[in-house]
Amino acid sequence: MPTPPAVEVVDLVKRYGLTAAVDGLTLQVAAGTITAVLGPNGAGKTTTVETCEGYRRPDSGTVRVLGMDPWTDARALRPRVGVMLQQGGVYPGVKAEEMLRHVASLHAHPLDVPALVERLGLGAAGRTTYRRLSGGQQQRLSLAMAVVGRPELVFLDEPTAGLDPQARRATWELVEALRHDGVTVVLTTHFMDEAERLADEVVVVDHGRVIAVGTPGELTAAGAGGSLRFDGPPGLDVAGLAAALPAASRVDEVAPGRYVVHGDVDTHLLADLTRWCADREVMPEGLTVGRRSLEDVFLDLTGSDLRA
Amino acid sequence: MSTTTSSGTFAPDPGAAPLGRMLAAQTGLEVRMVLRNGEQLLLTVVIPVLVLTVFGSVEVMDLGNRAARVDFLVPGVLALAVMSTAFTGLAIGTGFERRYGALKRLGASPLPRGALLSAKGLSVLTIEALQVVLLGTVAQLMGWDPRGSWLAVLLLVLAGTAAFASLALLMAGTLRAEATLAAANLVYLLFLVSGGIAVPLDRFPDAARPFLDALPAGALSEGLRVVLRDGHPMPWWSVGVLVGWAAVGGVLAARTFRWE
Numbered sequence: 200m201p202t203p204p205a206v207e208v209v210d211l212v213k214r215y216g217l218t219a220a221v222d223g224l225t226l227q228v229a230a231g232t233i234t235a236v237l238g239p240n241g242a243g244k245t246t247t248v249e250t251c252e253g254y255r256r257p258d259s260g261t262v263r264v265l266g267m268d269p270w271t272d273a274r275a276l277r278p279r280v281g282v283m284l285q286q287g288g289v290y291p292g293v294k295a296e297e298m299l300r301h302v303a304s305l306h307a308h309p310l311d312v313p314a315l316v317e318r319l320g321l322g323a324a325g326r327t328t329y330r331r332l333s334g335g336q337q338q339r340l341s342l343a344m345a346v347v348g349r350p351e352l353v354f355l356d357e358p359t360a361g362l363d364p365q366a367r368r369a370t371w372e373l374v375e376a377l378r379h380d381g382v383t384v385v386l387t388t389h390f391m392d393e394a395e396r397l398a399d400e401v402v403v404v405d406h407g408r409v410i411a412v413g414t415p416g417e418l419t420a421a422g423a424g425g426s427l428r429f430d431g432p433p434g435l436d437v438a439g440l441a442a443a444l445p446a447a448s449r450v451d452e453v454a455p456g457r458y459v460v461h462g463d464v465d466t467h468l469l470a471d472l473t474r475w476c477a478d479r480e481v482m483p484e485g486l487t488v489g490r491r492s493l494e495d496v497f498l499d500l501t502g503s504d505l506r507a
Numbered sequence: 508m509s510t511t512t513s514s515g516t517f518a519p520d521p522g523a524a525p526l527g528r529m530l531a532a533q534t535g536l537e538v539r540m541v542l543r544n545g546e547q548l549l550l551t552v553v554i555p556v557l558v559l560t561v562f563g564s565v566e567v568m569d570l571g572n573r574a575a576r577v578d579f580l581v582p583g584v585l586a587l588a589v590m591s592t593a594f595t596g597l598a599i600g601t602g603f604e605r606r607y608g609a610l611k612r613l614g615a616s617p618l619p620r621g622a623l624l625s626a627k628g629l630s631v632l633t634i635e636a637l638q639v640v641l642l643g644t645v646a647q648l649m650g651w652d653p654r655g656s657w658l659a660v661l662l663l664v665l666a667g668t669a670a671f672a673s674l675a676l677l678m679a680g681t682l683r684a685e686a687t688l689a690a691a692n693l694v695y696l697l698f699l700v701s702g703g704i705a706v707p708l709d710r711f712p713d714a715a716r717p718f719l720d721a722l723p724a725g726a727l728s729e730g731l732r733v734v735l736r737d738g739h740p741m742p743w744w745s746v747g748v749l750v751g752w753a754a755v756g757g758v759l760a761a762r763t764f765r766w767e
Contacts, residue, residue, distance in 0.1 A: 292543055304524060306522060
């Protein structure tokens with residue numbers, strides 16, 4: 200018997216006033232996987248996740264979490280679902296470890312609090328009140344609160360926003376450990392590398408809709424071999440470069456100093472490109488052929504940069 | 508969880524704690540937060556004690572001899588203590604809990620909302636009990652001689668707590684945290700002056716009396732006074748006013764409260 204999906208959202212619409220924050224969004228999350236909901240700010244990620252968490256009632260469409268309706272079955276669902284809000288969620292005058300112990304005490308079989316504090320590097324912050332914690336410490340406390348009750352499913356809303364690289368890696372390792380132990384993880388992010396590194400499935404969202412779904416490999420493989428990217432000084436003459444390449448090549452400066460060439464990427468194109476660069480004494484750094492990054496996928500899909 | 512065979516640290520094993528344990532944990536946390544909050548202790552402890560000792564020792568107003576002054580002041584100060592905790596403290600605390608998303612996050616925890624509200628109520632009553640013990644002790648040292656039925660006092664305090672707490676939640680659940688902070692302190696001050704706490708209500712113009720009597724502060728302080736000073740068995744009028752405020756405030760708060 201196939202395992203039913205942990206989360207199933209069909210044609211979700213959620214409006215605030217006249218604007219539809221979520222506009223016909225459909226997604227499925229397989230049990231035991233990590234799903235990244237990727238998109239720029241304002242794409243509707245948080246609204247979608249908060250509807251799954253039971254905070255908002257859909258204007259139309261259906262949402263099922265662990266087979267239940269998060270709005271009407273909230274009481275049965277809450278112990279089974281861990282929630283990390285994008286911001287806050289802690290009493291300002293309560294100490295970090297005290298808050299974590301408190302959330303643990305609301306659950307029947309919580310994790311060992313000192314071990315979790317240690318694992319997330321919160322040991323030094325344990326006796327500090329929430330409002331005096333650094334942004335990164337607040338994030339990690341919030342993550343710890345999401346998992347301490349040993350949920351089956353966790354929703355993490357931008358779990359690594361504002362973290363330094365070490366803390367970010369610690370968070371990634373924890374998310375991977377959750378999956379290893381059988382917890383389903385849904386996280387939102389606007390970091391491409393995070394989605395690429397962690398996710399079994401990536402759901403790309405923009406303007407309240409899903410614009411692409413797939414494994415990171417599937418998403419980046421589409422059109423592979425048809426692009427080439429390199430970094431150089433900003434403001435290169437992209438039209439001139441395109442003219443120097445075989446016909447039907449297109450060159451874009453997708454971000455200052457970051458160039459993407461689309462076309463029939465083969466050895467001739469590569470040779471033409473390096474000759475053009477050599478004539479101008481430009482070193483095409485980070486030159487990669489074929490494999491697109493999620494960032495390219497996103498640019499192709501939305502025509503816009505990730506508004507981080 | 509039967510669908511997974513893994514036995515790692517995070518292996519799912521969800522479940523809500525028993526309701527009693529959740530309620531005890533939440534109440535304990537709420538009480539600790541109040542006792543740790545210096546600004547709130549100023550309103551709940553320092554100001555009532557100061558009003559009692561200063562107005563009781565110094566003849567600021569013509570309230571009779573020292574014993575008469577103390578007998579007048581203690582019921583008012585007890586009303587002030589109830590108001591400071593059930594109204595001002597609760598409103599400001601809840602306002603900032605909303606602002607910090609703490610209420611929102613707890614809304615996703617196994618703790619039912621009813622239990623969260625019950626914990627707030629129990630925490631308010633716990634703090635009030637501490638206030639009563641402290642103020643009662645100070646009053647005893649000043650020669651206070653209470654009369655009346657403790658049952659009546661208990662009923663008045665419970666009705667007053669319900670009235671003030673529902674107004675506090677009405678305010679905290681609709682206004683921004685900063686607006687709640689300002690408004691709750693302003694109301695505290697207005698009630699301190701016009702609630703029959705330090706100034707007898709009969710010193711106000713006759714035209715203002717029905718209005719002042721119908722406010723929760725006036726109803727509570729006068730109700731406590733006719734019991735503790737005059738030995739009245741049960742001032743049903745005051746209880747009725749307070750229950751009325753609790754009902755109106757409670758209905759409005761339940762309809763308008765926003766958790767985030």
